[in-house]
Amino acid sequence: MAIIGSKEYFKGIEDIKFEGKESKNPLAYKYYSPNEMVLGKKMSEHLKFAVAYWHSFGNTGIDPFGTKTKNFPWNNHEDPIQRAKDKMDAAFEFISKLGLEYFCFHDFDLIEEGNTLFASEHRLRSITEYGQQKRKGTPIKILWGTANLFSHPRYMNGAATNPDFNVVAYASAQVKNAIDVTIALEGENYVFWGGREGYTSLLNTKMKKEIDHLAQFLHNAKDYARSQGFKGHFFIEPKPAEPSKHQYDFDTATVIGFLNQYELTDDFRINIEVNHATLAGHTFQHELQVAADANMLGSIDANRGDYQNGWDTDQFPTNIGEIVEAMLVIVQNGGIQGGGVNFDAKTRRNSTDLADIFYSHIGGIDTFSRALLITEKVINHTDFLNIINKRYSSFDTEKGKAFEKGTLDLSDLHQIAHDNGELKQSSGKQELLENIINDCI
Ligand code: XUL
Ligand code: CO
Numbered sequence: 001m002a003i004i005g006s007k008e009y010f011k012g013i014e015d016i017k018f019e020g021k022e023s024k025n026p027l028a029y030k031y032y033s034p035n036e037m038v039l040g041k042k043m044s045e046h047l048k049f050a051v052a053y054w055h056s057f058g059n060t061g062i063d064p065f066g067t068k069t070k071n072f073p074w075n076n077h078e079d080p081i082q083r084a085k086d087k088m089d090a091a092f093e094f095i096s097k098l099g100l101e102y103f104c105f106h107d108f109d110l111i112e113e114g115n116t117l118f119a120s121e122h123r124l125r126s127i128t129e130y131g132q133q134k135r136k137g138t139p140i141k142i143l144w145g146t147a148n149l150f151s152h153p154r155y156m157n158g159a160a161t162n163p164d165f166n167v168v169a170y171a172s173a174q175v176k177n178a179i180d181v182t183i184a185l186e187g188e189n190y191v192f193w194g195g196r197e198g199y200t201s202l203l204n205t206k207m208k209k210e211i212d213h214l215a216q217f218l219h220n221a222k223d224y225a226r227s228q229g230f231k232g233h234f235f236i237e238p239k240p241a242e243p244s245k246h247q248y249d250f251d252t253a254t255v256i257g258f259l260n261q262y263e264l265t266d267d268f269r270i271n272i273e274v275n276h277a278t279l280a281g282h283t284f285q286h287e288l289q290v291a292a293d294a295n296m297l298g299s300i301d302a303n304r305g306d307y308q309n310g311w312d313t314d315q316f317p318t319n320i321g322e323i324v325e326a327m328l329v330i331v332q333n334g335g336i337q338g339g340g341v342n343f344d345a346k347t348r349r350n351s352t353d354l355a356d357i358f359y360s361h362i363g364g365i366d367t368f369s370r371a372l373l374i375t376e377k378v379i380n381h382t383d384f385l386n387i388i389n390k391r392y393s394s395f396d397t398e399k400g401k402a403f404e405k406g407t408l409d410l411s412d413l414h415q416i417a418h419d420n421g422e423l424k425q426s427s428g429k430q431e432l433l434e435n436i437i438n439d440c441i
Contacts, residue, residue, distance in 0.1 A: 009073055009090040010354055016098050016362060027358060031369040034099065038376050039331060046331075047368050048340025050102035050143035051095050052301075053109040055314065055346035056357055057087050069349050084111035084127045092134050098361055102143040104191070104342045107178040113152065117173060124177055128184045135185065143189060143340050144235065144271075144299065145182030147174045150195035150243060160217035161197045161210035161248065168213060172220060179225045189299065189338050190225060191271055192218065193237040198244030211248055215262035222267050233338040235271035235298045238287070240280040242312050251280040252290040259296075269298025269337055273344055274322075275305040275312050285325045292333035299339020302364060316345040316360040323371035324378070324437055331375050341368055377440040384436050387429055 019028035034044035061069030074086040088110070095103055107113075107120075111127040114120040134140075149159035149171050157163055159171035182190055197214055199205040222234055236259070238249045249255050252270050259265045270291040277287040291297040304322070306313045317323055330336060343364050347356045378384045394400045399416060402408045408416075 007073075007086075007089065009093055010097060010358070013097060013355060013358055015096075016358065027355075027362070029362060029366055029369070031366045031373060033369075038372055039379070041335075043369060043372065044101075046335065046372055047365075048102055048143065049100050049365055049368070050104050050340050050342040051091070051098070051100060051361065052342055052344050053091060053103055053105040055344065056094065056361075057091050058109050059346040061349040061352070063349055066349075070352050072354075080112050080114075081123060081126050084123070085130050088127065088130060088134060092138065092140060094357065095140055096138065098358070098365075100365075101139045102141055102340060102342075104142070104144050104146070104344075106146050106148040107174060107181060108148045108151070110181070117170070121177060124181055128181050131185050142182060142185045142187035143342055144191045144232075145178055145185070145187045146191040146193065147171075147178035149174060150193075155196045158196045158198070158210065158244075160194070160214045163206075163210075168217065172217065175217075175221050176224060179221065179228065179230065183225070183228055183230050187232065189232040189235055190221075190230070191235045191237055191299075192221075193239065193271075194247060194249050195239070195243050197249065198241075198247035200245045211258070214248060215258070215264065218264055218268070219262070222264070226267075233298050234268045235339060236268055237271040237273060237276070237301065238280070239273065239276040239312075242279065251277070251282060252287045252296075256290070256294050256296055265296070268296075269339070270296050271299040271301060271339060271342075272297070273301035273303065274317065274326075275303050275314060276301070278305045279310075279312060283325075284322065285329050288326055288329040289333075292329060296337075297330070297333060298337050300336065300341050301344035302341045302368065303343065303345035314345050316343065316347075316364045317367050318363055320367060320371060320374070320441060321437070323367050324374045324441065327368070327371045327375040328378065331372075331379065374437070374440045378437055382436045382440065384433060387433060387436075391426070391428070 013027060017028055018033040019025055019030065021030045023030055032043065034042065036043045038046060057072065057074065059070070060072065060075070072090070074090040075083065077083040077086055091103060107124060110131070111123045114123050149155055154167055154170060155162070157167070160168060162168055162171070179190060194214070199207065199210070218234070236249055236255050238251050238255045239247055240250045241247055248258070252272060255270060259268050272284070272287045272291060274284040277284045288297060302317050303314045304317045304319055306315065343361060345360065345364065347360050395404055399408065403413070
């Protein structure tokens with residue numbers, strides 16, 4: 001049942017139901033059937049989908065060349081507190097009509113920032129109380145909360161990595177408040193994305209000092225949250241650039257090195273965003289694999305980039321092939337730890353109907369669900385895994401195992417090479433594997 005506030009915003013759109021792949025209804029799921037068992041778990045357990053508050057209810061279509069194109073009906077009240085409540089009514093209506101349980105937010109997506117820290121805190125308290133009421137009797141939960149430490153001009157030189165200690169203190173206050181809101185709304189995780197944590201020119205930057213400060217900042221945030229009883233994970237969301245020219249959390253491998261260096265690996269995991277991976281010159285799958293291999297795969301910001309544009313376009317995921325390859329990594333590595341699949345994606349500037357927000361989410365949800373079903377087929381009903389395992393089977397031999405254990409030295413290997421003589425070629429079979437996946441689609 002949809003939860004509708006005093007006003008229904010998405011009139012004419014009923015609860016979105018699973019109707020199966022033959023359905024012609026654009027407002028139905030063709031593949032997402034939350035209770036269906038796939039690979040030993042419910043679909044909804046594999047895929048904890050979350051709605052991104054900022055893109056879905058705050059993205060008005062502004063771009064560097066033009067003003068807003070989307071006149072959301074929840075954005076009109078002159079009182080900022082009432083405006084925030086209207087937005088939350090719209091959010092709860094939307095999420096429940098989609099049949100989802102999670103959303104993600106920045107502090108000042110929930111309510112606009114006030115003129116002073118004091119005013120902002122008052123506003124945040126009002127909307128948090130409203131959120132607590134709205135959640136009662138609904139399954140709606142917070143996948144993660146975060147603080148916006150990149151929009152306000154005070155952060156133009158960074159937040160945690162700002163050369164001015166007093167800005168670092170302000171950012172800390174904002175994180176403290178955002179953690180409080182996350183806990184009050186029973187948020188399951190907390191995210192750090194460092195859009196301004198980087199530099200434009202080394203000429204004015206002490207890089208080591210800034211990165212040390214970032215680590216201290218994260219330790220403080222984590223210690224505070226734990227002292228307040230927060231049990232969830234903290235996620236770092238890597239991105240190589242934009243808005244900073246060079247961001248410190250460049251990619252997953254860089255962040256894992258940082259977390260190890262500063263002893264943050266017990267509490268922090270990685271939140272991987274598709275379009276951030278591609279901006280770093282990687283594939284989404286690559287980033288997932290790097291995180292999974294380090295036991296650090298925490299959550300996903302699902303979206304896609306544009307094949308021609310070199311910036312963060314945050315489009316909804318629709319590329320089945322790409323998401324199947326991603327699901328293969330996720331499923332083979334035991335899933336994601338604590339997090340879920342947050343649609344950090346926005347409808348295009350000229351997609352101005354309220355129904356477009358539904359179409360985009362339905363498309364993204366069905367893309368992931370379909371990819372999960374295809375992954376099950378690839379794993380259970382094809383030769384896919386055998387082909388890969390065979391590729392490495394020489395390490396299952398006595399000598400291969402000894403090498404892995406470290407009991408063969410360089411001279412032993414030299415002798416083995418002599419004994420073997422010239423070796424047979426062994427095909428990588430990439431095209432065959434690609435065909436197997438396509439056959440399952
Ligand atoms: C920006 C981005 C953020 C984070 C949360 O590129 O992805 O929205 O997900 O701050
Ligand atoms: Co993101």
